[in-house]
Amino acid sequence: MKAALTRDLAAATSGLTYERIPRAGIEIAKRGFIDAIGVMLAGKDEPCVSILAQTLSPAAGDASLFWGPDKARAPEAAWINAVATHALDFDDTALSAHPSAVLVPAIVAEAEHLRASGRDMLCAYVAGFEAWADLMQRETGQYHTKGWHPTGIFGSIAAAAACARLRRLDAGATAAALSLGASQSAGITANFGSMAKPLHAGRAAHAGVLAARLAAAGMTASTDALEHPQGFLAAVSPAGAVNVGEPVTVGQRWRIVEIGLNIKKYPTCYCTHRPIDAMLELKQAHPSLDPAQVAGIVVSMSRRNAKVLRNAHPTTGLEAKFSIEFAMACALTAGRVGLDELDDRFVRRPDIQGLFERVRLVFDPREDPATGYAPHDQVSVELPDGRTLRSSPVALARGAAGAPLSHEEIRTKFMSCAARALPEAAAASLHERLSNLEDLRLLCSPPCSP
């Protein structure tokens, strides 16, 4: 039988039900909601968010902005909230992308409009994630290297799948929604490091909400827009090696369980996370370690990761996100790397700046075939008396899918993020509700109107 990717994917995602999803998948999806909404609240006052909100100047609607009293129509709310979610680059990663930054804002905006339940939202999230995983894994070429920001290009299709499920579109309309999502797929790697990067997540969330709405209203699109030789996968293909013939297994395999979500414990580039874990281990094992007395810090990591960390002498919080020197100085000095430390004043402290020169890199040339990175990172601290303290090798960052954070750690991150937008009691109540998302009839009252 001829493969019919678009139609099969539409049939599979529109047919998902909450009851069929394994409990482990639901728990992961719930973490996606908690984490995304937390970092959305932390990011809501970033300049990229206010510039977008001011420029769109959205008309009033029934979907909340940043979980607060201001409301817009769902497409614009999804857009603005998604930019807030990705603004700090503190949101989860999976599939070489940032799935929750697109899916969660799209789903919560439409759910509020549709008065959908927590179970509907979780099912929509899984539909979006599984569609994303199916498409992403059909090519082994590197999307980033070709110039594509996977969050932008896959996000619009995955968000369309999620919103189509939320609207309970049938398989035919869902296929149109996927194809309309594919017609809006956009986002280029070259714009990393600028406000355009979070814009990609926002535009994808907007496109997804809109694709499902247009399909529901009768807009037509090709039923083979994903797999067609002049379709989405061929157009964006980095290596010209797309496997469009592999059967769709959404609803049979659960890739959300196989792959999981990597939750960021630190608001810095993911390439800094393993070294930060290593330094925090040393700091904990040697509480009397005096940063001022440290003679040198040696970080063993993959050259590929080091390339991303381009700022050896950061002077702002934004630059410090992409600096292994800052990450080491911060972890060693503060014993933590949180939002409070990603602050211009903290970055400019003389004791922090003074440590940058003492950080040296050694490159581990081995490549883990699964990730392309060194199998582990490691940190050594050289003391003035010539002794060296050496961390364990860190293969998985704390919070990675294979080394999940505890519920308490997830809550701690959420509360520190939400504190930037909500009083503590409101943040705690929101966390509690999100932790029981599957039992909520309606997500958005009263937390939306604190």
Added chain:
Amino acid sequence: MKAALTRDLAAATSGLTYERIPRAGIEIAKRGFIDAIGVMLAGKDEPCVSILAQTLSPAAGDASLFWGPDKARAPEAAWINAVATHALDFDDTALSAHPSAVLVPAIVAEAEHLRASGRDMLCAYVAGFEAWADLMQRETGQYHTKGWHPTGIFGSIAAAAACARLRRLDAGATAAALSLGASQSAGITANFGSMAKPLHAGRAAHAGVLAARLAAAGMTASTDALEHPQGFLAAVSPAGAVNVGEPVTVGQRWRIVEIGLNIKKYPTCYCTHRPIDAMLELKQAHPSLDPAQVAGIVVSMSRRNAKVLRNAHPTTGLEAKFSIEFAMACALTAGRVGLDELDDRFVRRPDIQGLFERVRLVFDPREDPATGYAPHDQVSVELPDGRTLRSSPVALARGAAGAPLSHEEIRTKFMSCAARALPEAAAASLHERLSNLEDLRLLCSPPCSP
């Protein structure tokens, strides 16, 4: 000196002035406005337009929808109007794309908001066209073949350039606008033949308006997003052979004059236009020719063009747009191919349907290196007495840049299009105003409120 495509293109387009543009370029741009606004009026009641307008349900603003009394904010007005402009596939072509369907709606919407003059609008159009031509000509690979709809992917950047010029952004902000346009570039060939195709033009117009607005408000983007190895041109490259190093010549050469616009004389696929011209020539030379008595019609054309014309037995006006059989039957019977003939009832007339079987194709294997098509098309009509009437070889469709329509023919097309939306006097007055666009202080009153 290192090439800096994004910055150089931004400097060149932001520096264009009306006074420096050659008169021939202004005349071509004016044709773009007249033709696009005419077909926009003809297309405004198409289902793709009403579905989009109903789904967006745009808030009231200061930019006119379809030249009528309804108004929306400029980004949404540009979006909806652009879909109307491309809905009938009757709009102009150049650069393997539909430039005016994106540029004109974006410019008129922002111009109305900004209260810009006709000269500002013409200058913005030329800025957009020249940016488009510069980028399009840096790769010889075929974008359509890779899966990209050039109207969608180049349109958003060109519209950003046009709107940046209209807003008089400086070179720096214009560079950000171009990069933000590149981050929103989207549209795939596989969705041709569905409502998603005009959506590409609409989304590009919307993206362009928004990119310039976001850049004006301070949103940042990379200053090398077009030429970066992981930038726009590399990401969409069909053959991996982008020439990013060639200097920008915008403002020195005038590609709008070199390339021109192809104005469609018939509301059918452009591949039918040369055969229609040939058949109309025969019809004019032999006014007593009785279609019912014709034994056969032989069309000599390129196989590549014939492939696009997939509907041998159309039964609707939409299908008939992509049918050489209909094109021949219609031209022979009605002596014209206009909007009135692209109507289900006309298509289904027994005399029209009866001719389809008598049309035969012969393929001319020669390829004009410039176009990839046969050097010319030709039509022969076989009479019952065995005689054959043979048309001239037609190398250029009437209305092509190299065979421009007369002012009177342009006006005739405009009036027949506008008749679908406006009373005749209002249409005539609008045509008159557009024909003197360079002298208008404000385009949009009173024609917008007829």
